[in-house]
Amino acid sequence: MEVRPTPSSAPTSSGIETSPLTPSIGVEVHGIDLSRPLDDATLAAVRRALADNSILLFREQTDLAPAELVAFSARFGPLEHHVVSDFLLPGHPEIFVVSNIVENGRHIGAYGGAKWWHSDLSYMPEPSLGSVFQCIECPRDGGETEFAGMYAAWEELAPDRQRWLLQRRAIHDYAWHYATYLSHRKPLTEEQKARIPPTAHPCVRTHPETGRRALYLSSSLVHRFEGMSFEESRPILDEVNEFATSPRFVYRHRWRPGDVVFWDNRSTIHRACPFDEQGARRRMHRTTIKGDRPFLELDPSELDA
Numbered sequence: 001m002e003v004r005p006t007p008s009s010a011p012t013s014s015g016i017e018t019s020p021l022t023p024s025i026g027v028e029v030h031g032i033d034l035s036r037p038l039d040d041a042t043l044a045a046v047r048r049a050l051a052d053n054s055i056l057l058f059r060e061q062t063d064l065a066p067a068e069l070v071a072f073s074a075r076f077g078p079l080e081h082h083v084v085s086d087f088l089l090p091g092h093p094e095i096f097v098v099s100n101i102v103e104n105g106r107h108i109g110a111y112g113g114a115k116w117w118h119s120d121l122s123y124m125p126e127p128s129l130g131s132v133f134q135c136i137e138c139p140r141d142g143g144e145t146e147f148a149g150m151y152a153a154w155e156e157l158a159p160d161r162q163r164w165l166l167q168r169r170a171i172h173d174y175a176w177h178y179a180t181y182l183s184h185r186k187p188l189t190e191e192q193k194a195r196i197p198p199t200a201h202p203c204v205r206t207h208p209e210t211g212r213r214a215l216y217l218s219s220s221l222v223h224r225f226e227g228m229s230f231e232e233s234r235p236i237l238d239e240v241n242e243f244a245t246s247p248r249f250v251y252r253h254r255w256r257p258g259d260v261v262f263w264d265n266r267s268t269i270h271r272a273c274p275f276d277e278q279g280a281r282r283r284m285h286r287t288t289i290k291g292d293r294p295f296l297e298l299d300p301s302e303l304d305a
């Protein structure tokens with residue numbers, strides 16, 4: 001579903017001007033130049049808008065230099081250096097390059113990936129709070145990014161499935177993901193695998209800033225449910241993933257150079273859409289902000305049938 005922002009944008013109580021991208025997730029933020037330092041009140045308003053809306057779009061940030069992207073992102077928390085170090089931007093290891101472009105015989109960025117629903121770095125013990133993604137170059141057709149809102153997906157899930165998920169943790173496993181989905185790339189080294197052992201997280205998490213619950217699962221980074229085999233887990237994971245990515249929960253972003261999208265990895269999953277990877281060029285720069293350990297606030301009486 002692609003919905004254009006409503007023409008009328010209204011100042012929010014927190015002082016930044018936004019307009020919705022869809023009825024359920026995402027807003028465009030107006031009047032902010034990310035290349036300039038934000039004052040503390042604006043920063044707090046951006047942070048709150050992210051927690052509430054899950055996706056923030058900033059248009060026309062064409063002059064945003066790598067150091068400025070890093071400076072903006074670092075206001076929200078420490079920045080991760082991706083375990084796949086081949087694709088870190090030279091001179092700015094906080095920026096992970098996502099691109100199909102080949103220069104001097106080598107890929108300048110992560111290519112042919114991210115086409116499966118996931119939340120960035122969900123396999124870390126303290127996964128990412130959010131990612132800031134800048135479009136440098138994009139194809140005329142395809143190459144969009146789709147986002148699914150995990151607050152709404154959780155709230156609309158069948159009560160029986162909710163109760164089942166409230167009592168379970170899922171094993172997130174990047175080495176399994178890499179071997180399964182990214183076999184066209186150079187394999188991970190033993191040293192890289194040792195840095196990313198499988199990690200269990202609750203299937204539903206309480207958002208630390210809004211207190212709302214969000215589904216915290218994706219079928220491409222979750223290998224299985226704790227205490228269950230891969231074969232037992234897969235049909236349930238696929239069922240929940242299919243529901244959570246129903247068109248009514250999804251925003252598809254069609255990129256323009258200069259767009260910056262800041263998404264909340266605690267309340268969304270996302271995936272890249274296909275494009276002509278042989279004939280077109282796509283180059284995106286991503287920073288990934290470290291978050292805290294996912295938790296679930298649960299009153300045991302909620303589990304009573």
Ligand code: SIN
Pocket residue numbers: 098114120131143144145146270271272273284286
């Ligand atoms: C990502 O998963 O961070 C990249 C998504 C995309 O390339 O659209």
